[in-house]
Amino acid sequence: MPKLIKDNAVVDNTWELLEATDTPEAVEVPEAGAIVPLNVWKAQKDQLESRKNSLGVWLNSDELAEELADDAQGFGLIAVNFPGFMDGRGFSAARLLRERYGFEGELRAIGHVIRDQLFFLKRCGFNSYVLGEGANLEEAIASLSDFSETYQAAVDQKLPLFRRRA
């Protein structure tokens, strides 16, 4: 079973990621544990709504978090795709999902993210991370805490440093 980092541990990746599709109506969504593309969710929302808490949805980097403004709450998981690790749109998407659209479930970074981004990803609200092939996940966990202090308010620390300075 493939592994990933969730919170501060290496765990099995039990979710199945359904690939992007041009025929979202036709996709057969498994009963539980599937992460569907945004367009599949939109096309089959009526059928999927009732089992949302065992369902995941994923946003591509060109899909704004706003697309899930009214729907984010209640999903078992939301994944945000990084087609390349330099494509930083997902950082904003994560904060919006957490801070504006009230998503409290597992927020997962997928695609191409690297160990050295974990600290920022965590600050923006992600709590699970699929790193590339061959990444040493046990060692990578250390990068979740590269810094013990931060200047800005974010998902993990609601107050900027200037409101906390002794």
Place this chain on the structure above:
Amino acid sequence: MYKYDEYDQKIVRERVAQFRGQTERYLAGELKDEEFLPLRLQNGLYIQRLAPMLRVNVPYGMLNTTQLRKLAHIARHYDKGYCHVSTRQNIQFNWPELAEVPDILAELAEVEMHATQSSGSCIRNVTSDQFAGISSDEIVDPRPYCEIIRQWSTFHPEFAFLPRKFKIAVTGAASDRAAVQVHDIGLEIVKNEAGEVGFKVLVGGGLGRTPVIGSVINEFLPEKHILSYLDAIVRIYNQLGRRDNKYKARIKILVKAMGADKFAEKVEAEFAHLKDGPTTLTQEEIDRASAAFPEPAYEQLDAASAQATLDQQSSENPAFAKWLNRNVREHRVAGYAAVNLSLKPTGVAPGDVTDSQLEAIADLADKFSFGEVRTTHEQNMVLGDVRKDELFEFWQAAKPLGFATPNIGTLTDLICCPGGDFCSLANAKSIPIAESIQRQFDDLDYLYDIGDLDLNISGCMNACGHHHVGHIGILGVDKKGEEFYQVQLGGNAGTETSLGKVLGPAFGAEEMPQVVQTLIDVYVDKRVEGEQFIDTYNRIGIAPFKEQVYAKAD
């Protein structure tokens, strides 16, 4: 000057440890080239033509003498004995060893310096007015706000992987010396009728391939909202800025494509969500930042008698008079002056300074100017608070050290990027062009007769030498492997910002001194009483210049 507290100190130390780990993983082959690239860039480390180049941040251009001496030490021990003042007030080292860069960063951290986000697609070092706090045309000292913005932008978790680099400049004076109109975000500190402090916000300015003057999207943003408003702007850019073409990825392209009004609407809508949230500045924080820039312990000086002494010294010593006239600037406090140290003597790459010069500048600053120094975007240094009655002594001390060349603001005080001698992006060399022009105009009296003139040279269209806003701008271009130089006229930086127009076909390197000479001849011939080069250009247009330059070339 701002002093780090335990939090700031901890953050820079943890950064050093993080980068040390990344460098070790890279050297051990555990981190791929393309993955290490943005990580090292976010620590200011480029791989250049000959060696890595390390860009160290000088936040808003302020340095104390402990920092200067540390930079001298780094130049001596890790480099070839010199460094370079960049056009964004930073310090660049041209010859560090990659494996030693973590040690350099550790040395910098000891003196409250870093290279964080001095490069890469992230929010860069915030720049400002080199005369902040000492200029008589200042409305509000911009430095406390610059420091607040520095902290906000440092390791901002959401904005470390933007579509492209992102530069913010802040001015607090009537006359803009921070080039706020040609930055991704330009902030002009203003006061409203009630006397409250706020910001006029410009967005989408920039030089580079597509020079654009920024658009005002907010006439008065109350100071406490500045960080949430910046969050709103950069969030819109992060989500909507183009990522398919790096030449179209700057925020100016987004603002242009969307229209400034529409962009402003989007920012307002985003800001409406963030407004009054925890990122709203507290009065305590504004006070804390302001208290970090206390007024130096100025003495009550007899300005009239100091001036009389200066007049006397000037009449006895014409060389001193020249220096006083060109390199010394008025100060808001009576009896004090700001002194420009010229880093543009002929024969030295503009902005280069050696280890022993840095130490000498530190000694001068300790003796004459409260131990503080400023870097300028014109690639010089400034000692901000020198007593007028000590200027003569200062000049005598500065002259043998090589930075009392009395050419500030003249044609030979030119802005110049490192160019093809160092930079791997460059299409052409720029330093030898600068030198050949400086040699052409080596007569000081003639130079003073020409008057104020900004000549800016960039070795490629990335425009690090700000050629678009030079009265005379020179751009290195590559034509089938050969280096040529395109000339632009009529650019202007500052309050009356304008972008230069291309004169015509490009020239070979050897033609450049004569081309500039011809441009100057036209100006001298056509000028009327009191006109500087740019005034004459604005009055007569480009045609007379073009005619002469290309007539002679035939």
